[in-house]
Amino acid sequence: MATVDLLFAALFNAAVLFLVTAGLQLIFGVQRIVNLTAGSLYALGAYFGASVFEWFSAQGGSPVLLLPVLILSGLLAGQVGFIVERVLRTVYGRDEAFQLLMTFTFVLMFQDVLRYVWGAQPRLLGDLPSVYGTLVVGEFTFPVYNLLVMASALVVAGLLYWLIERTSLGHVVRATAENGRMAEALGANTRRINMLVFVLGSMLGTVGGALVIPTTAASLEMPIALIVEAFAVVVIGGLGSIRGAFLGAIIVGVLRALSLTYFPELEVMSIYLVVIVVLVARPYGLFGKAEA
Amino acid sequence: MLSVERLSVDIAGTSILRAISLEVAAGEIVCLVGRNGAGKTTLLRALMGQLAPRAGTVLWHGNALAGLPPHEVARRGIGFSPEESEVFASLSVAQNIAFGTWTRPSRERPAADRIAFAYEVFPKLLTYMTRGGAELSGGERKMVSIARALALDPDLLLLDEPFEGLSPAIIPTIAAGIASIRASGRAVLMAESNVQHIPDYVSRIYVIERGEIIFHGSLEAARADPLVRQVASGLA
Numbered sequence: 001m002a003t004v005d006l007l008f009a010a011l012f013n014a015a016v017l018f019l020v021t022a023g024l025q026l027i028f029g030v031q032r033i034v035n036l037t038a039g040s041l042y043a044l045g046a047y048f049g050a051s052v053f054e055w056f057s058a059q060g061g062s063p064v065l066l067l068p069v070l071i072l073s074g075l076l077a078g079q080v081g082f083i084v085e086r087v088l089r090t091v092y093g094r095d096e097a098f099q100l101l102m103t104f105t106f107v108l109m110f111q112d113v114l115r116y117v118w119g120a121q122p123r124l125l126g127d128l129p130s131v132y133g134t135l136v137v138g139e140f141t142f143p144v145y146n147l148l149v150m151a152s153a154l155v156v157a158g159l160l161y162w163l164i165e166r167t168s169l170g171h172v173v174r175a176t177a178e179n180g181r182m183a184e185a186l187g188a189n190t191r192r193i194n195m196l197v198f199v200l201g202s203m204l205g206t207v208g209g210a211l212v213i214p215t216t217a218a219s220l221e222m223p224i225a226l227i228v229e230a231f232a233v234v235v236i237g238g239l240g241s242i243r244g245a246f247l248g249a250i251i252v253g254v255l256r257a258l259s260l261t262y263f264p265e266l267e268v269m270s271i272y273l274v275v276i277v278v279l280v281a282r283p284y285g286l287f288g289k290a291e292a
Numbered sequence: 293m294l295s296v297e298r299l300s301v302d303i304a305g306t307s308i309l310r311a312i313s314l315e316v317a318a319g320e321i322v323c324l325v326g327r328n329g330a331g332k333t334t335l336l337r338a339l340m341g342q343l344a345p346r347a348g349t350v351l352w353h354g355n356a357l358a359g360l361p362p363h364e365v366a367r368r369g370i371g372f373s374p375e376e377s378e379v380f381a382s383l384s385v386a387q388n389i390a391f392g393t394w395t396r397p398s399r400e401r402p403a404a405d406r407i408a409f410a411y412e413v414f415p416k417l418l419t420y421m422t423r424g425g426a427e428l429s430g431g432e433r434k435m436v437s438i439a440r441a442l443a444l445d446p447d448l449l450l451l452d453e454p455f456e457g458l459s460p461a462i463i464p465t466i467a468a469g470i471a472s473i474r475a476s477g478r479a480v481l482m483a484e485s486n487v488q489h490i491p492d493y494v495s496r497i498y499v500i501e502r503g504e505i506i507f508h509g510s511l512e513a514a515r516a517d518p519l520v521r522q523v524a525s526g527l528a
Contacts, residue, residue, distance in 0.1 A: 168390070168394040169394075171383055171387050171390075171391070171394070172391070172394055172395065174380070174382045174383065175380040175382070175383060175391065177382075178380050178381060178382050179378055179380060181342065181362075182374070182378040182380070183380075183391075184342075184361065184362040184363050184366075185340050185342065185362045185363075185365075185366055185372045185374075186363075186366055186371075186372075186391050186392050186395055186440065186441070186444060187363050187366035187367050187391075187392055187395030187396045187444060188363055188391075188395045189361075189363045189395075190363070191361075
């Protein structure tokens with residue numbers, strides 16, 4: 001029974017982790033920017049989601065609408081990506097170190113904004129997931145809210161696959177990622193595509209943050225805690241790969257759940273031991289590709 | 293249709309093109325001949341908006357092109373096939389060719405018609421539509437690159453060294469393709485360094501040397517010009 005509970009917790013963690021890292025991977029895959037703000041966007045989504053749901057409840061909104069309200073608030077918070085991308089645009093084409101420094105600057109600024117708007121104390125929504133009840137299968141009990149979040153992550157994975165692999169917009173995005181200058185010469189507005197991709201990636205991060213808020217407190221430690229795990233996912237799955245984000249999130253989610261159960265003091269080390277093994281055995285991760 | 297007046301382009305402070313003037317009329321095939329490094333590619337890239345001119349004007353159907361980003365130039369009806377073909381490896385042949393129909397949709401010319409015409413010019417492409425862009429030979433990449441630019445439905449096609457590096461067996465196929473593009477009423481401005489490759493059907497040629505146009509006229513006149521013969525000995 002403990003094993004099933006552990007696996008369930010791992011998959012819930014993996015679902016949220018996938019959403020955030022899918023955004024990070026999408027942005028790197030197209031724009032070649034390692035977006036350190038992914039953790040900050042996750043925290044922003046959590047704080048904003050908590051505030052929006054509190055406001056919604058104060059207006060007499062039904063708690064049953066928790067999930068859609070959080071998703072909408074996450075999508076709304078993700079619009080901050082417009083501002084971040086607009087500033088990042090000034091360092092496109094420059095050395096990657098500039099882009100990394102710029103996103104790091106945003107991490108520091110986000111930290112102050114979060115502190116200024118929501119204060120230093122963690123914010124908790126309370127036991128809201130219980131409004132969705134539990135699913136009992138034999139001797140096992142699963143919170144339905146967590147199942148819905150996992151299902152949402154699967155839907156997002158499917159939608160991302162469809163968008164990138166099956167639509168003309170996705171083909172243009174892939175071509176832009178591969179050779180932006182040629183795509184531009186064939187009529188693709190790469191500036192708009194970069195904006196679109198960055199905002200979509202940001203929204204994945206903020207939705208991930210919003211969805212996690214009913215199960216954990218929003219705090220100023222969220223960005224760093226998330227980025228530690230997200231980068232493990234990226235290294236294991238392969239930089240720029242959405243499939244890699246999916247598998248990497250499951251691996252990191254399971255590793256984290258196992259270490260929290262058996263060696264809580266070694267949580268980060270256990271994850272990064274696997275990261276080192278992957279870096280040595282497959283430097284480009286499970287699904288990553290070597291740079292041409 | 294295309295009118296270039298005293299166009300000058302610098303790259304990293306070095307003057308690459310100096311006061312280039314040329315014209316391309318509707319339905320013409322104009323060839324820009326010059327040695328490697330003479331400035332042919334720089335000129336085509338400047339026309340596409342990939343390089344900003346230092347001076348001069350580029351008029352397209354009477355409207356200035358200078359300052360427009362490349363995607364706006366493409367959407368105004370100028371297609372481009374670069375020297376290295378630059379076929380998207382992550383897309384199939386069919387997706388490469390359909391690209392311009394996504395970025396420049398048109399009610400007057402439906403995507404299906406434009407794609408059909410691109411395959412009409414290079415029917416061989418129909419046999420490997422599902423193949424990935426990375427799985428093509430040099431000649432196949434060149435055909436895809438030209439067909440892809442054609443599916444944009446341009447009035448003018450800029451072809452940078454369309455025969456460069458190709459096996460002699462494929463060159464007649466490319467030349468025939470360019471001839472059928474002309475037959476459709478489109479204009480072509482092609483850059484060429486190997487004068488042996490200049491098709492007989494070109495309307496006019498410009499010879500470029502060290503960033504300046506040193507000759508403009510027919511292929512026959514170029515062959516008779518001593519200065520041109522000195523620069524491009526293959527014309528003799």
